Amino acid sequence: MKLDNVPERLPAYVYDLRGLAEHVASVRAALGPTELFYAAKANPDPEILRTVAPHVDGVEVSSGGELTHVRETLPHIPIAFGGPGKTDDELALALGVDRVHVESPRELSRLAALGPANVLLRANLPFRTSGAALAMSGPFGMDEDALAECARRARSTGLTLRGVHAHLASGLDAPAMVDLATRIVDWAAPFLEEHGVDDPEINVGGGMAVDYTAPEARFDWTSYGAGLPPGHRLRVEPGRALTAYHGWYVTDVLDVKTTRGETHAILRGGTHHLRTPATKGHDQPFDVLTSTAAPAARATLVGQLCTPKDVFARDVPVPPLSPGDVIAFAMAGAYAWNISHHDFLMHPKPTFHYLR
Ligand SMILES: *Cc1c(COP(=O)(O)O)cnc(C)c1O
Numbered sequence: 001m002k003l004d005n006v007p008e009r010l011p012a013y014v015y016d017l018r019g020l021a022e023h024v025a026s027v028r029a030a031l032g033p034t035e036l037f038y039a040a041k042a043n044p045d046p047e048i049l050r051t052v053a054p055h056v057d058g059v060e061v062s063s064g065g066e067l068t069h070v071r072e073t074l075p076h077i078p079i080a081f082g083g084p085g086k087t088d089d090e091l092a093l094a095l096g097v098d099r100v101h102v103e104s105p106r107e108l109s110r111l112a113a114l115g116p117a118n119v120l121l122r123a124n125l126p127f128r129t130s131g132a133a134l135a136m137s138g139p140f141g142m143d144e145d146a147l148a149e150c151a152r153r154a155r156s157t158g159l160t161l162r163g164v165h166a167h168l169a170s171g172l173d174a175p176a177m178v179d180l181a182t183r184i185v186d187w188a189a190p191f192l193e194e195h196g197v198d199d200p201e202i203n204v205g206g207g208m209a210v211d212y213t214a215p216e217a218r219f220d221w222t223s224y225g226a227g228l229p230p231g232h233r234l235r236v237e238p239g240r241a242l243t244a245y246h247g248w249y250v251t252d253v254l255d256v257k258t259t260r261g262e263t264h265a266i267l268r269g270g271t272h273h274l275r276t277p278a279t280k281g282h283d284q285p286f287d288v289l290t291s292t293a294a295p296a297a298r299a300t301l302v303g304q305l306c307t308p309k310d311v312f313a314r315d316v317p318v319p320p321l322s323p324g325d326v327i328a329f330a331m332a333g334a335y336a337w338n339i340s341h342h343d344f345l346m347h348p349k350p351t352f353h354y355l356r
Helices: 017-031 046-055 064-073 088-094 105-114 144-154 174-194 221-227 240-246 276-280
Strands: 012-016 035-039 058-061 079-081 099-102 117-122 159-165 201-203 233-236 247-259 262-267 286-288 297-302 311-318 326-329 351-355
Touching: 012 017, 017 035, 017 046, 017 221, 017 240, 017 351, 035 046, 046 064, 046 240, 058 064, 064 079, 064 088, 079 088, 088 105, 099 105, 099 201, 105 117, 105 144, 105 159, 117 144, 144 159, 144 174, 159 174, 174 201, 174 221, 240 247, 262 311, 276 311, 286 311
Parallel strands: 012 351, 035 058, 035 233, 058 079, 079 099, 099 117, 117 159, 159 201, 201 233, 262 297
Antiparallel strands: 012 247, 247 262, 247 326, 286 326, 297 311
């Protein structure tokens, strides 16, 4: 992020669409025959969706709202619809999508009552995933008995069982993700064969690691693609690892003060625009665009909210800072603006800019 690209009105989100397109194209190439869906909940901005679309096989949505939005934005893209608590209205919308990820036997029956659909059964498999930032068990998916019950029942309905979906963890590196995918396939392939599924599909989920302490590092898509078990129709659905790197939240310093020995730089905006560091409990990586000086002191970078939780980065090395200095927080392209509590304190919204 360069000073030349800083918009006039701050705070601002700046998205590098050209860099994003190159990144997603490289992921696509590394995956070979494995299908790539983009998990829209990471960032459903229409410009982001339109930039990602030419390089993916489809989009995964987790609500009726996302489904409607993606259909309006990308009318022809294949859609997979998941999520643990689908309402009747959402199931009715789901009838038209390419794949419905069914999360419980009751949901299977409710969907079957509405009409035909192509379904994957969401599996909650008992694989330990050490090192994962989030283990996706709990309300998501079904254990083996419920999966078998659904597979049997699907045959006597208008539903077509196409395969299994398993999104089990997030934050794993490529070797751990290959291992997880292999265990999913080793379970799912015989299960689908036993239930007579033609041309079975196995969606091994998203959750590829994004390391916020290393903004230049990338998940090793090449070794992941090469390591996935051959001979199966596989699909992945990452969100964060596709869009995190090509968004910045850019703002400026309003005040700098030291109280009780701690220096705070108070920035325009706050975590109601960029909630990522508050939810993940990390320091959001940043550059001070107006300074070339080496870090000479430490400061805590906060926003304008009247809560001690409004922290972007705590006690981090900074160059000398003064009001007017411009700071660009990196890795703000996923789970950033769209997960934030925009209306808290009624400050102005950020502006949005797209580099093409
Ligand atoms: C959130 C989610 C994803 C994407 O996860 P990332 O960590 O952003 O890659 C994929 N699939 C499902 C079912 C999800 O809920």
